[in-house]
Amino acid sequence: MRLKIGAIADDFTGATDLAVTLAKNGMKVAQFFGVPTGPVDLSRTDAVVVALKSRTIPAPDAVAQSLDALDWLQRHKAEQVFFKYCSTFDSTADGNIGPVSDELVDRLGVELVFVCPAFPVNGRTIYMGHLFVNDQLLSDSPMKDHPLTPMRDSNLVALMQLQSRHRVGLIPHATVSGGSKAIRDAADNLVSKGARYAVVDALDDNDLAAIGQAAAQHRLVTGGSAVAQGLPRNFGVQPVDSTPAFPSIDGRNAVLAGSCSAATRTQIDWIKPFWPNRRIDVEAIADGTITCDELLRWATDQPAATPILIHASADPGDVADIQSRLGIARSGALVETLMAELANVLRTAGFRRLVVAGGETSGAVVKALDLPALEILGEIDPGVPWTQTMSGPPMALALKSGNFGGVDFFEKAFKMLG
Ligand SMILES: Nc1ncnc2c1ncn2[C@@H]1O[C@H](COP(=O)(O)OP(=O)(O)OP(=O)(O)O)[C@@H](O)[C@H]1O
Numbered sequence: 001m002r003l004k005i006g007a008i009a010d011d012f013t014g015a016t017d018l019a020v021t022l023a024k025n026g027m028k029v030a031q032f033f034g035v036p037t038g039p040v041d042l043s044r045t046d047a048v049v050v051a052l053k054s055r056t057i058p059a060p061d062a063v064a065q066s067l068d069a070l071d072w073l074q075r076h077k078a079e080q081v082f083f084k085y086c087s088t089f090d091s092t093a094d095g096n097i098g099p100v101s102d103e104l105v106d107r108l109g110v111e112l113v114f115v116c117p118a119f120p121v122n123g124r125t126i127y128m129g130h131l132f133v134n135d136q137l138l139s140d141s142p143m144k145d146h147p148l149t150p151m152r153d154s155n156l157v158a159l160m161q162l163q164s165r166h167r168v169g170l171i172p173h174a175t176v177s178g179g180s181k182a183i184r185d186a187a188d189n190l191v192s193k194g195a196r197y198a199v200v201d202a203l204d205d206n207d208l209a210a211i212g213q214a215a216a217q218h219r220l221v222t223g224g225s226a227v228a229q230g231l232p233r234n235f236g237v238q239p240v241d242s243t244p245a246f247p248s249i250d251g252r253n254a255v256l257a258g259s260c261s262a263a264t265r266t267q268i269d270w271i272k273p274f275w276p277n278r279r280i281d282v283e284a285i286a287d288g289t290i291t292c293d294e295l296l297r298w299a300t301d302q303p304a305a306t307p308i309l310i311h312a313s314a315d316p317g318d319v320a321d322i323q324s325r326l327g328i329a330r331s332g333a334l335v336e337t338l339m340a341e342l343a344n345v346l347r348t349a350g351f352r353r354l355v356v357a358g359g360e361t362s363g364a365v366v367k368a369l370d371l372p373a374l375e376i377l378g379e380i381d382p383g384v385p386w387t388q389t390m391s392g393p394p395m396a397l398a399l400k401s402g403n404f405g406g407v408d409f410f411e412k413a414f415k416m417l418g
């Protein structure tokens with residue numbers, strides 16, 4: 001059987017975001033962490049999302065991992081390939097969005113590829129090729145201070161052009177609002193001018209539906225999860241209207257937050273008065289003052305009925321300060337390693353319902369828990385589903401993208417589990 005959509009996601013939270021989007025739009029989705037190494041039964045699967053942790057690694061490694069994923073998807077006869085990156089286009093001048101897209105374009109021999117990170121429900125829109133986060137340009141938004149991929153330009157055409165060896169054009173909103181035929185004509189026009197990428201404006205879900213329809217014959221589509229919502233219809237698959245299912249797992253509740261994004265920091269401030277919480281200081285990890293053992297003792301000493309919160313999240317000034325002393329990569333790695341160890345020991349100690357905030361952090365945690373795949377269940381807030389492990393000790397896991405979720409996200413998540 002052919003897979004309808006085969007997706008490659010550049011981080012783990014982004015992968016679950018895409019998986020739940022395709023599932024809500026009617027597809028049966030399987031999500032794997034890394035390229036599956038053994039045989040898998042895809043007889044009832046419409047779409048596969050292969051989650052990589054490739055957003056901030058060196059570009060040649062990101063390309064190699066993505067091409068491995070592409071080979072696997074092609075062996076499973078994926079009709080359309082989707083490259084999922086962040087709705088805030090998280091990347092550096094070196095990549096990895098451009099270099100990975102270039103290789104996928106060349107391997108698949110495609111003429112033109114849409115570049116569309118818009119996610120209107122979460123406030124990401126594109127106008128005249130410029131990415132907005134709510135009412136701010138990307139470069140004025142809190143993304144300008146991201147610890148690993150600070151976004152200091154909002155012009156997606158320029159950003160993509162910096163990262164890619166192919167020419168980048170724009171399909172402006174005036175065209176997009178004309179519908180899928182107008183978009184297809186504009187795409188043909190860009191091809192005749194030598195462009196290989198088209199940044200496509202999108203202000204709302206109607207625009208995304210038209211873009212999805214226009215991409216029906218495209219072998220490759222790239223963007224955030226929201227542009228994928230229009231793709232299942234191209235395969236005759238209709239959105240589902242059933243009541244979402246949530247994991248049924250007993251155990252204690254914990255949140256591990258390594259995300260320093262504005263939304264995560266607001267969510268932490270909101271919940272702190274109600275839950276036992278610990279802030280991890282990066283310098284204290286480096287000098288051994290904070291250890292996994294000590295945090296575990298603290299966690300197990302807390303009242304079992306109340307969720308606990310452990311976070312490293314800090315505001316941009318503190319992050320810049322620690323990075324200047326320890327280096328960007330080392331500060332990130334110290335937090336990620338500790339969060340990964342913690343997830344492991346907390347699972348053993350009976351914390352089986354876990355929310356992890358941050359894509360890189362989630363990548364580290366999922367790797368440490370040695371989870372090859374997750375079942376995607378009901379959505380907590382747009383782009384963040386509850387998931388359930390499919391091997392090892394049963395766990396409910398929510399991987400929250402840094403900037404996703406309402407202010408009460410953490411409390412809401414556990415309330416849904418009852
Ligand atoms: N106090 C801190 N100082 C420096 N770096 C930190 C600190 N706390 C966390 N980090 C690092 O910042 C990075 C945050 O990235 P992560 O992807 O986890 O969150 P995010 O970017 O908010 O989420 P997403 O990618 O889903 O938008 C991680 O590498 C984490 O280890």
Ligand SMILES: O=C(O)[C@@H](O)C(=O)CO
Nearest residue numbers: 014017086087224359401
């Ligand atoms: O698109 C998004 O914003 C998220 O799915 C994500 O990739 C955050 O890391």
